[in-house]
Amino acid sequence: MAGLRMGQGVLRRKPIELIEEGPPGEQLTKTLGLWQLTAIGVGGIIGAGIFALAGAVAHDTAGPAVLVSFLIAGVASAAAAFSYAEFAGLIPKAGSAYTYGYAVLGELAGWFIGWDLLLEYTAIVAVVAIGISGYFNFLLAELGAPLPAWMLGAPGTGEGHEIDLFAALLCLFIAWLLTLGIKSAARFETVVVVLKVLVVLLVIVVGFFHINTDNYTPFFPFGVSGAFTGAATVFFAVFGYDAMSTAAEESRDATRHMPKAILYSLGISMVLYVLACLVLTGMQNYTEIDPESGFSTAFKSVGLPGLANVIAVGAIIGILTVMFTFMLGVTRVWFSMSRDGLLPHWFAKTHPTRHVPTRVTWIVGVGSALIAGFLPIGEAAELTNIGILLAFVVVCAAVIVLRYREPDLPRTFRCPGMPFVPALGVVFSIWLITFLTWQTWLRFAVWLLIGLVIYFGYSYRNSKLAKTPPARDGQSAP
Template sequence: MSLGSRIFRRERLDRYLETDKNFIKTMSAFDLISLGIGAVIGTGIFILPGTVAATKAGPGIILSFVLAAIVCSTSAMCYAEFASALPVAGSAYSYGNLVFGEIIGWILGWALILEYVLAVAAVSSAWGAYFQSLLAGFHLSIPKAISGPFNPSQGTYGNLIAILIVIFISWMLNHGMRSSVRLNNLIVAVKIGIIVLFIIVGAFYVKPTNWQPMLPFGSKGVLSGAAAVFFAYLGFDAVSSSAAEVKNPKKNMPIGIIGTLIVATILYVGVSIILTGMVSYTKLDVADPVAFALQVVHQNWVAGIISLGALAGMFTMMVTMIYSSSRLIYSIGRDGLLPHFLGKLAPNGSPRNSMITITIVIAIMGGFVPLDQLTNLVNIGTLIAFLFVSFGIIPLRHNKEIQNNHGYQVPWYPVLPVVSGLLCMLMLSQLQAETWIASGIWFAFGLILYFSYGMRHSRLNRS
């Protein structure tokens, strides 16, 4: 068999379904929306509407969020069809293996590892910083040596809080998916409650004159703002990794993915309307615009609650991403492209080995490595997955094994999937050259790993 034939061999859906049947199906559509909102709504909702309004869009930030949501919804609908037709673990990695071939699946899996690991590591580090600020409010502190990434010149040797929160979330997820989902749902409810509290309190201090002019930067400002806030919506794709653990996935997966985007859009637009109505957009280019606006109208007590909302937002984001990354690593191990022990399930239906492995990696990254310059790589990993999932709808529809899919299907086929793929390419073109160089190194290393280990140990090629 030629090299090309080997690396482009496609997996069979029935084999994936047989392997993944040991997962316990416990999750409902509500649980999926909660997971999705946990990933999409983080601290950005308290920052982006203000800073992007001040620098790019003015009150037109409201339209920017709507426009970004429309762009994102094209990819979301493509994910929804894949998740409905292929209810297996592994998200875009497994989809790539099934419709494009193993090498494409590996590249997508490698892109998603980049997204999940860096996203959680960066957020765990930020969570540690927020938690230390909260402790400072009670006149408590932790030693400086264990309060930041490894940087002896600054007197820090590791971020203990970042390491502990990652370990705690992984322990919680390993302990039982049902109880973990309940806790996640509760914290997401608290987070949404805090956002709604800001909207209700802030509504009493809105001055319509602050919305004039609505488009101080013109329509170009709205487009520029949409490009800037587009990345705020990323994370809904993590919902698709849970397909093997969902009750009635053909119905619930599309509801979870598209429902996440709808709820997130309502929250982002709501905060944008109130924030730009409370304070002139010209004053919002600050580190914490929502808290700043509340202080301007002398509602400091709500500003204090916002910091709890930020902690809750980061916590649920880490829950979703650690959960998703463990299912991704399980899927790659299941196929033999990574060591086989990663693809085994514990008696309780949890991929314990992959969870422990990814926890160690994330804890080291979040606790010891400065990630400020690397977080843009999260965007490139996500957009590459979006790109292939969008164009992948076309071969999916022609796949004989799954032509009897009676679940959700993307409307306006094939125009919408093609438009979605082109929009992803447009967003990729907006990323900085440094991001492309760093990602090129990451993908080069991934290909070396595939050809030296994955291809030889692949379950597909061994069969």
């Protein structure tokens, strides 16, 4: 029964048939088609994993087995992707995992996931900005005009002002782009994603002819456990479809297009990841791979500095799409939570002509800029993973619960292998969580405690469900 009251308030859940788009001034424009959605998904997945983290994980954690790291993370991600696809076709509204959890597991679960994603997605934007910064520094150095340490890539080094100014400015640029309106922003995203895929294909094709198979030995220099630890680190590079699914309300035909876009984007991305990892670790011994600009330095090492510069430019342009997708995601989650009354309603207002949540977009832009400016990439990356993995646990569990609770709901896509596939997503996600450091757990626990204080101090009393009369037996709440 929806709308449960005192003693059971945190279990109240929003019936699927009552999930609405909001009154005028709180609505999003439906402009996105299948391939625009797929481009946003691919834009969110491909980028940081290839251009920023593949080199770092190969050098420090897994060696050539970085390929295995991506495959492990990909299997867990695919199990969750099927669950997201079922929900996306069933509940085509803004909010993604937050909305799914709210509808199936109750308000507290929805709050938990929504609050979690506010931090995780914002941190991902910052991680990617730092990754671009490394390639930008490489490119300028090749041109003989490197920026000073205090301005670029200095956080954590103890040098100068210790601020990555370039990464911070990138975050603000993406925020500005998103405030222009979803149609204009999505057009930019689609064009840049195409350019990025072409650069990745160029890397794979040219790099294939410079592979030295001796570099694959030893394949597990850090042991098999190194590959699993690497999987926990690169996991955030094999999702992005979840952030894309937050834009369901802006799709022209979400029930049909969203499930396809989720699966298409993950499939395309995993093929490119596997091939790119084979090329990177085959061209250069893992001990010599540059953790910050792996592919550019790999091509330079085989006498192709010109192509290295092209790759650096492609990385800078291409990784922008990852920032776009996840900043889009966090703003839509925040917007949806505010429209439901779990956060102040002021945040749910959209621009009168562009119909996008400009208020939360600028707040996220500033927040991600601060993280990108002052945290090293390793700490920022670990900050993202635990929350996303827990979100996957909730979504995979919720799709099982809803399938058996309401089997006759009109689903345009059904997760195969029920309940084993989503259960596999739960197990893999929990397993990967165990490889994260205690510092990551500590940061997450602090963020969760802050969220619980806000929920019981504000959200519990101010949510729309709290103000909805309880349903009578056999009836839905109004």
